[in-house]
Amino acid sequence: MRVRPGTEADAEQAALVLRRSITELCLRDHGNDPALLASWLANKTPEKFREWVRAEDSLCLVAVAGDDTVIGVGLMSKVGEIRLNYVSPDARFQGVSTALIGALEVAAAELGVPRLNLNSTTTAHAFYLARGFQDVGQPQTDRLKDNIYPMAKSLAAEET
Numbered sequence: 001m002r003v004r005p006g007t008e009a010d011a012e013q014a015a016l017v018l019r020r021s022i023t024e025l026c027l028r029d030h031g032n033d034p035a036l037l038a039s040w041l042a043n044k045t046p047e048k049f050r051e052w053v054r055a056e057d058s059l060c061l062v063a064v065a066g067d068d069t070v071i072g073v074g075l076m077s078k079v080g081e082i083r084l085n086y087v088s089p090d091a092r093f094q095g096v097s098t099a100l101i102g103a104l105e106v107a108a109a110e111l112g113v114p115r116l117n118l119n120s121t122t123t124a125h126a127f128y129l130a131r132g133f134q135d136v137g138q139p140q141t142d143r144l145k146d147n148i149y150p151m152a153k154s155l156a157a158e159e160t
């Protein structure tokens with residue numbers, strides 16, 4: 001497995017990974033509610049992925065298997081907001097999200113970003129806590145069936 005910049009050629013596979021990850025892995029968060037799931041999936045399309053790849057204000061990474069199949073997708077704004085971090089259900093718990101977050105952290109440090117921010121699903125909350133992110137503010141309860149956790153990680157310590 002390796003992490004590389006996403007390309008427009010990855011769009012179909014990447015959109016499928018995003019859709020399957022949300023549908024199959026984030027059950028606690030959407031509870032199979034059709035309307036909620038539809039709104040969460042609405043922008044997880046090949047067309048939107050191509051936009052993310054082209055956008056100059058963000059960094060889009062993919063994790064790929066040895067045969068270059070996309071198995072994870074990460075997206076971060078260049079001011080340090082992690083907007084996507086999704087793994088294929090076929091590649092769960094094999095270090096994919098750890099590698100994606102690690103690569104985004106390295107990129108953020110290179111950009112001089114002092115702090116990463118994200119809104120975690122309940123599904124991924126323990127994962128982020130174990131990787132040095134901390135809760136900031138109250139969990140949000142309005143958008144999904146379970147909590148959404150605003151989290152942040154300071155990168156300043158890594159500069160010393």
Ligand SMILES: CC(C)(COP(=O)(O)OP(=O)(O)OC[C@H]1O[C@@H](n2cnc3c(N)ncnc32)[C@H](O)[C@@H]1OP(=O)(O)O)[C@@H](O)C(=O)NCCC(=O)NCCS
Nearest residue numbers: 025085087092093094095096097098120121123124126127
């Ligand atoms: C939880 C998730 C993010 C972990 O990603 P992954 O690529 O499967 O995980 P990795 O192999 O890189 O890391 C394993 C970590 O997953 C977490 N984990 C392990 N078992 C878990 C479980 N049953 N449920 C949830 N998280 C678990 C632990 O933090 C573990 O870390 P540890 O081995 O240091 O204890 C991923 O499996 C997932 O469910 N993604 C769904 C999409 C999502 O919610 N994305 C985040 C949007 S903010």
